[in-house]
Amino acid sequence: MAGDPRLPSSSPDDGLEARLASVRTGIADAARAAGRSADDLTLIVVTKYHPASLVRALASLGVTDVGENRHQEAQSKAADLDDLGLTWHFVGQLQSKKARQVRRYAHVVQSLDRTSVVDAFAPTEAEPQPPVIDGFVQVNLTDDPGRGGVQPDDVEAMATRVLETGTIRLRGVMAVAPLDEEPRAAFARLRTISERVVALAPGATDISAGMSGDYADAVLEGATHLRIGTAITGNRPAAP
Numbered sequence: 001m002a003g004d005p006r007l008p009s010s011s012p013d014d015g016l017e018a019r020l021a022s023v024r025t026g027i028a029d030a031a032r033a034a035g036r037s038a039d040d041l042t043l044i045v046v047t048k049y050h051p052a053s054l055v056r057a058l059a060s061l062g063v064t065d066v067g068e069n070r071h072q073e074a075q076s077k078a079a080d081l082d083d084l085g086l087t088w089h090f091v092g093q094l095q096s097k098k099a100r101q102v103r104r105y106a107h108v109v110q111s112l113d114r115t116s117v118v119d120a121f122a123p124t125e126a127e128p129q130p131p132v133i134d135g136f137v138q139v140n141l142t143d144d145p146g147r148g149g150v151q152p153d154d155v156e157a158m159a160t161r162v163l164e165t166g167t168i169r170l171r172g173v174m175a176v177a178p179l180d181e182e183p184r185a186a187f188a189r190l191r192t193i194s195e196r197v198v199a200l201a202p203g204a205t206d207i208s209a210g211m212s213g214d215y216a217d218a219v220l221e222g223a224t225h226l227r228i229g230t231a232i233t234g235n236r237p238a239a240p
């Protein structure tokens, strides 16, 4: 995809456009290998720790979906970039008490991993008809219960809880591949977990999986949403 000719030539591109193009090609290749259409895949560029200016540059290159993992940073960037009409995905661990604030700027919360967080989106006396947000149940694919996400056996209960809030549109499941396992095997498990969720919520067919190093495997196992950071943005600045 060509860059926006209106970008000032002094814009801090330093390879951003080339990296984005290369990932887009990689996604198209993976889709072809999987016998799928790249049109069915949503690329979310994870921009955490990067300045709003980088998100703006990405938008000028045609990026429509961005991911953030910290509430305050996401809130401030979304406010700065309100004019761009981006879809904001919250992908980090969420504190229950922040849920209602996240709902004001984020369109999708991908990290529903505890009943307390899900319940925080439910209507309250102060806000009886809150806006509806899209949500993914995050699944823990590792053996370590301390990692983010619900255990595979608990996914149906969590999905049911999400449906009961009436304020979260359940889109499907999200996961991060474990470090000590072939990502494709982990994503294959996620696919069977997704099938169980679809059995109880027929509309919740989305699968958010695949990051910079493993998105091709995720596409082969049915991912619909890819969350890609460093392969596009370059290295992240240190956490502020």
Ligand SMILES: *Cc1c(COP(=O)(O)O)cnc(C)c1O
Binding pocket: 046, 048, 069, 091, 092, 176, 211, 212, 213, 227, 228, 229, 230, 231
């Ligand atoms: C940071 C992050 C990503 C992107 O990771 P990269 O390896 O930089 O592509 C994806 N998903 C989540 C939940 C993240 O926190």
